[in-house]
Amino acid sequence: MNVLLIGAGALGKLIAAQLARSGTKIQVLVRREEQMKAIRERGVCVNHNNTTYTQKLEVFTEISDLTPDVVILTVKSYQTEEAAKQITRLCNSPTVLSLQNGLGNEIPLAKYCSKDRIMLGVCTHGVTALSDTTVAWNGVGEILIGSKRHTLAPSVERLVRLLSAAGLHARCSQHIEEDVWRKVLVNCAINPLTAVTRLKNGDLLEREDLLRIMRDVVDEAVRIAEAKGIKVGEIWPRVLDVCRKTAENRSSMLQDLEANRPTEIDALNGAIVKLAEEMSYPVPVNRTLVSLVRTLSSKEVI
Numbered sequence: 001m002n003v004l005l006i007g008a009g010a011l012g013k014l015i016a017a018q019l020a021r022s023g024t025k026i027q028v029l030v031r032r033e034e035q036m037k038a039i040r041e042r043g044v045c046v047n048h049n050n051t052t053y054t055q056k057l058e059v060f061t062e063i064s065d066l067t068p069d070v071v072i073l074t075v076k077s078y079q080t081e082e083a084a085k086q087i088t089r090l091c092n093s094p095t096v097l098s099l100q101n102g103l104g105n106e107i108p109l110a111k112y113c114s115k116d117r118i119m120l121g122v123c124t125h126g127v128t129a130l131s132d133t134t135v136a137w138n139g140v141g142e143i144l145i146g147s148k149r150h151t152l153a154p155s156v157e158r159l160v161r162l163l164s165a166a167g168l169h170a171r172c173s174q175h176i177e178e179d180v181w182r183k184v185l186v187n188c189a190i191n192p193l194t195a196v197t198r199l200k201n202g203d204l205l206e207r208e209d210l211l212r213i214m215r216d217v218v219d220e221a222v223r224i225a226e227a228k229g230i231k232v233g234e235i236w237p238r239v240l241d242v243c244r245k246t247a248e249n250r251s252s253m254l255q256d257l258e259a260n261r262p263t264e265i266d267a268l269n270g271a272i273v274k275l276a277e278e279m280s281y282p283v284p285v286n287r288t289l290v291s292l293v294r295t296l297s298s299k300e301v302i
């Protein structure tokens with residue numbers, strides 16, 4: 001099976017390196033010549049559990065001659081459309097797996113790829129990019145893969161086996177929409193609040209006032225999920241558990257703000273607000289956090 005991965009950031013480099021190391025044929029599409037040259041020269045270096053390995057990778061900036069069976073998308077949610085357009089330039093019609101966080105990544109994908117070939121994934125590994133060629137794999141998690149249409153493309157079970165053989169703990173999910181929502185709800189509770197306060201995830205647990213805000217974020221967002229017919233179950237204990245297990249983390253949204261990069265707020269709390277508007281449900285706490293994060297990430301704020 002040929003796999004093409006688009007986006008060699010933190011998560012992409014880890015997945016590509018682990019797959020290549022375990023013998024899967026994987027090609028990687030990046031968008032900068034500079035990164036392509038660096039990976040061709042030095043390979044990708046993965047730091048994990050006080051050990052380091054380096055893996056050579058096939059890397060390109062041009063997609064046109066490739067014929068992958070599966071495309072794995074590991075760009076940020078706001079980069080999906082640009083990446084999806086590139087998929088149309090492939091010679092074939094592969095299965096496309098989004099491993100991105102957030103709601104609605106499949107919408108721009110569906111403009112360019114057939115819906116029955118779009119698969120969604122939920123990834124709970126924790127990876128930080130240290131450079132264009134180096135990542136730190138800080139948290140071992142798992143990858144769930146499924147389809148909103150409940151029918152898995154034939155290549156998916158094979159991909160799940162390859163990801164598992166690569167040490168990435170993958171499995172198929174029959175309820176991927178619920179799984180995506182559960183992760184989104186946790187990210188909605190933790191990410192914007194850590195971004196606004198500049199606290200680590202674990203610090204949120206120390207403050208009653210912040211816990212109350214998180215609880216309100218979750219309650220509002222769970223109502224939206226339920227109104228959409230998504231059964232998410234108990235989310236609050238999950239939020240507390242993730243805060244405890246990732247206590248020393250600076251959330252991805254906080255890191256994005258500090259590095260002056262766009263954040264994924266629109267695919268998280270922003271998506272909740274959008275759905276709430278469509279249904280005329282009030283979500284004041286989510287709305288406030290979206291405004292604060294957007295303001296902080298606008299160029300005018302120092």
Ligand SMILES: NC(=O)C1=CN([C@@H]2O[C@H](COP(=O)(O)OP(=O)(O)OC[C@H]3O[C@@H](n4cnc5c(N)ncnc54)[C@H](OP(=O)(O)O)[C@@H]3O)[C@@H](O)[C@H]2O)C=CC1
Nearest residue numbers: 007008009010011030031074075077079083100101126127
């Ligand atoms: N990091 C993690 O631990 C986890 C991340 N996720 C999710 O995975 C997604 C990716 O996250 P992460 O890896 O951290 O993000 P990064 O910003 O580190 O990586 C995104 C990469 O995509 C590249 N890219 C963007 N557009 C294109 C394009 N059109 N063609 C080729 N490459 C492109 C970027 O290139 P450039 O460098 O040139 O900007 C960048 O290298 C997000 O949705 C995130 O929420 C989910 C679970 C865990």
Ligand SMILES: CC(C)(CO)C(=O)C(=O)O
Nearest residue numbers: 190246249250251252253
């Ligand atoms: C789970 C959590 C909150 C870990 O930091 C995360 O996914 C993120 O930072 O985006």
